[in-house]
Amino acid sequence: MVDETPFPPFQVAGGLLSGVKPGDGDTDTLDEAALVKVVGGDRKLAGELAQLFLDDLDNRVAEITAAVEARQVDRLRAAAHALRGSAGSLRAGNVRDASGALESMASSGSFEGAMHALNALDLALTSLRPRLAKMTGRA
Amino acid sequence: MATVLVVDDDRVVSQLVAALLRGKGHKVFTAFDAVQGLMQAKRNPPVDAIVLDVNMPGGSGEETLRKIKMSTQTQNIPVIILSGSIDAAGQDRVRTEGAAAVLSKPLVPAELLAALDAAL
Numbered sequence: 471m472v473d474e475t476p477f478p479p480f481q482v483a484g485g486l487l488s489g490v491k492p493g494d495g496d497t498d499t500l501d502e503a504a505l506v507k508v509v510g511g512d513r514k515l516a517g518e519l520a521q522l523f524l525d526d527l528d529n530r531v532a533e534i535t536a537a538v539e540a541r542q543v544d545r546l547r548a549a550a551h552a553l554r555g556s557a558g559s560l561r562a563g564n565v566r567d568a569s570g571a572l573e574s575m576a577s578s579g580s581f582e583g584a585m586h587a588l589n590a591l592d593l594a595l596t597s598l599r600p601r602l603a604k605m606t607g608r609a
Numbered sequence: 610m611a612t613v614l615v616v617d618d619d620r621v622v623s624q625l626v627a628a629l630l631r632g633k634g635h636k637v638f639t640a641f642d643a644v645q646g647l648m649q650a651k652r653n654p655p656v657d658a659i660v661l662d663v664n665m666p667g668g669s670g671e672e673t674l675r676k677i678k679m680s681t682q683t684q685n686i687p688v689i690i691l692s693g694s695i696d697a698a699g700q701d702r703v704r705t706e707g708a709a710a711v712l713s714k715p716l717v718p719a720e721l722l723a724a725l726d727a728a729l
Contacts, residue, residue: 509629518624522624548664
């Protein structure tokens with residue numbers, strides 16, 4: 471049974487994540503200009519990275535969710551760390567921060583607010599997925 | 610042109626680093642866990658440099674670094690650590706264990722290229 475104690479909204483890049491419904495150009499969801507700069511202006515490569523991220527995403531989220539439900543801190547820390555790393559590399563700030571919050575929670579050994587943290591991650595991913603899909607040319 | 614082995618379980622990071630290095634004319638091999646990384650380092654000589662993640666399945670980057678530095682086949686290969694979570698104590702540790710450079714994620718291309726140039 472997961473602790474569903476209310477948890478204050480996460481402070482993420484650009485503001486509180488709860489209730490945020492970013493638009494297409496929102497850089498906290500995805501700083502596309504920064505990503506394109508990292509890949510030296512190669513938009514095709516940026517699209518390939520976005521596709522790799524999307525390919526792995528469902529498994530990663532399932533692993534995080536399972537770790538929270540099973541209250542397994544090491545499993546959660548590893549899974550959240552992996553997602554944070556990928557999201558950071560893509561310059562997807564809100565997902566990076568939401569998964570970072572889960573990683574911190576696991577590192578502290580506490581599952582207090584875990585469901586809220588998962589919801590925050592889900593919200594961040596809901597905004598990110600279509601942006602990445604657009605970059606892959608499959609939107 | 611150098612031959613560089615990139616060891617990172619994150620396919621996004623791995624692809625990004627590989628593309629960056631290939632764009633600079635380097636030959637790149639990739640491995641997605643510590644065991645594969647060690648095998649590749651020994652199987653693909655001469656590897657001129659290794660870019661190594663810290664948190665990976667099959668053994669940590671620190672353990673992998675130690676093994677690279679203990680093997681006569683690989684001990685002279687410069688290793689650049691690329692990590693999303695290494696603290697100051699960890700940085701000191703890997704430098705003591707022989708890392709040529711320690712970089713933080715997210716990757717900053719100019720930092721990696723400068724570290725690689727310095728290591729080669």
